[in-house]
Amino acid sequence: PTTITDELGIALANLADSATGVLTPTLRLGVTGLSRAGKTIFITALVHNLLTQGRLPGFAPLADGRFIGARLAEYPDATIPRFAYEQHLASLSANPPVWPEGTRRISQLRLVLKYQSAKWWAGMTGPATLNLDIVDYPGEWLLDLPLLGLGFAEWSAEALARARLPGHSREAGDFLAALDSIDVSRDASDMAAEQLAATFTTYLRRSREHGALSTLPPGRFLLPGDLEGSPALTFAPLPRPPGAVRNGSLYAMLEHRYEAYKAQVIRPFFRDHFARLDRQVVLVDTLRALNTGPEAVNDLETALTAVLSCFRQGETNPLLRPFTRNIDRILFAATKADHVHHTSHDRLEAILNRLVANARKRASFAGAETKSIAMAGIRATSEGTIREGGETLPTLVGTPLAGEVLDGVTYDGRSEIALFPGDLPERPDSLFEDGQPVALNFLRFTPPQKLERNAAGDLVLPHIRLDRALDYLIGDWMA
Numbered sequence: 130p131t132t133i134t135d136e137l138g139i140a141l142a143n144l145a146d147s148a149t150g151v152l153t154p155t156l157r158l159g160v161t162g163l164s165r166a167g168k169t170i171f172i173t174a175l176v177h178n179l180l181t182q183g184r185l186p187g188f189a190p191l192a193d194g195r196f197i198g199a200r201l202a203e204y205p206d207a208t209i210p211r212f213a214y215e216q217h218l219a220s221l222s223a224n225p226p227v228w229p230e231g232t233r234r235i236s237q238l239r240l241v242l243k244y245q246s247a248k249w250w251a252g253m254t255g256p257a258t259l260n261l262d263i264v265d266y267p268g269e270w271l272l273d274l275p276l277l278g279l280g281f282a283e284w285s286a287e288a289l290a291r292a293r294l295p296g297h298s299r300e301a302g303d304f305l306a307a308l309d310s311i312d313v314s315r316d317a318s319d320m321a322a323e324q325l326a327a328t329f330t331t332y333l334r335r336s337r338e339h340g341a342l343s344t345l346p347p348g349r350f351l352l353p354g355d356l357e358g359s360p361a362l363t364f365a366p367l368p369r370p371p372g373a374v375r376n377g378s379l380y381a382m383l384e385h386r387y388e389a390y391k392a393q394v395i396r397p398f399f400r401d402h403f404a405r406l407d408r409q410v411v412l413v414d415t416l417r418a419l420n421t422g423p424e425a426v427n428d429l430e431t432a433l434t435a436v437l438s439c440f441r442q443g444e445t446n447p448l449l450r451p452f453t454r455n456i457d458r459i460l461f462a463a464t465k466a467d468h469v470h471h472t473s474h475d476r477l478e479a480i481l482n483r484l485v486a487n488a489r490k491r492a493s494f495a496g497a498e499t500k501s502i503a504m505a506g507i508r509a510t511s512e513g514t515i516r517e518g519g520e521t522l523p524t525l526v527g528t529p530l531a532g533e534v535l536d537g538v539t540y541d542g543r544s545e546i547a548l549f550p551g552d553l554p555e556r557p558d559s560l561f562e563d564g565q566p567v568a569l570n571f572l573r574f575t576p577p578q579k580l581e582r583n584a585a586g587d588l589v590l591p592h593i594r595l596d597r598a599l600d601y602l603i604g605d606w607m608a
């Protein structure tokens with residue numbers, strides 16, 4: 130019965146969307162990626178460049194001279210936090226500039242875009258308008274979709290098997306020890322539930338920190354949003370006790386909380402937000418994985434597979450079908466491309482493309498068109514050359530963040546340096562064939578220290594290929 134209500138809910142919501150959209154079409158663009166992938170920077174840069182008509186030669190409506198302007202508008206749904214665009218821009222233009230705080234929960238923003246259509250009848254109808262609704266949400270939350278199809282016993286069995294894998298012992302040790310000291314058939318107690326949930330969360334956190342880039346569900350355990358500390362997040366996987374489950378036992382209590390998490394947290398997110406998206410951009414910190422090593426690259430491929438399964442159309446599991454959506458385009462973007470020389474940008478794109486192709490196969494993904502791009506929402510480096518032993522080497526010039534270390538030097542966050550960032554392999558296949566690590570000099574930089582202003586006095590935020598990303602995501606809606 131819930132499934133029918135969900136389908137009805139989505140149908141009604143979409144109907145309402147199209148009813149209000151009779152005059153103004155609305156494109157709902159999802160922006161996601163794991164924590165620190167670059168969502169906040171991407172959205173801030175995208176909004177700012179549209180509002181100020183920045184340098185976007187690859188964005189057709191602007192390049193063709195058909196783009197009239199953009200403005201921010203009130204978001205129709207008052208229950209969702211607004212993306213804090215002004216605050217983020219203020220951080221970036223502070224003295225000294227600082228990176229804003231990243232995405233912790235879902236937020237939205239509406240831009241109204243005015244343009245002249247290129248269609249033959251456009252001359253008669255005058256300028257057209259498009260509402261661009263940007264929906265920012267943690268990629269961690271996507272990993273929860275499969276849970277909707279799993280009961281507590283099934284999920285527990287999977288999660289415990291994973292925690293007991295030899296490679297997980299360092300991270301999962303405390304949780305498994307806590308489990309061993311507890312009899313799951315005894316009377317339920319909040320203390321026991323909290324202790325188990327705490328050690329389980331620590332395990333998930335640690336496996337994320339120890340080089341692993343992909344994460345394990347439940348997604349809210351890592352990024353709780355507004356649910357921090359609530360009972361819906363106070364559960365953990367448990368071995369099923371032999372025989373019937375006794376009412377009032379610890380097992381029954383956590384099973385109940387798991388079901389509540391599905392019904393009250395996962396389901397509403399997929400139904401009310403995810404299932405209503407038209408386009409999606411998935412941001413991927415590909416360079417960090419390449420810099421960490423072959424295992425991290427494998428792990429990234431696993432994470433991409435999980436992400437792609439959420440976008441699989443006509444999902445094969447009927448329980449999950451109502452929560453997926455016919456998104457017709459997904460853009461995978463390797464962020465922070467300003468950490469490598471421009472000669473490596475195409476190579477970075479090729480590497481991500483290869484990862485996505487592998488993930489597509491593993492997720493038996495059919496449906497939406499996908500594309501990979503290497504980009505930087507905000508470019509924090511410039512390029513130069515140094516001469517070393519009669520050779521001219523391409524360099525990056527930027528200010529490393531305070532505390533960054535390279536070759537035994539610790540930076541103070543104030544001095545600009547030139548460094549040779551290292552090359553990405555010319556053939557992406559070589560990376561996968563010999564599992565060779567890539568030698569990158571990967572340092573985090575401060576945001577650009579001196580920003581230009583345009584003729585209207587607005588800040589100019591430099592970027593890499595943001596215009597191409599934008600063109601792929603919304604250009605055809607403004608044809």
Ligand code: GDP
Nearest residue numbers: 165166167168169170228231232505506507509
């Ligand atoms: P989120 O967690 O996905 O919202 O990630 P953010 O957008 O907050 O980005 C995380 C961090 O990555 C930022 O604080 C920056 O240090 C860095 N970053 C993100 N985008 C860029 C970029 O385009 N260029 C550079 N150099 N750094 C970036």
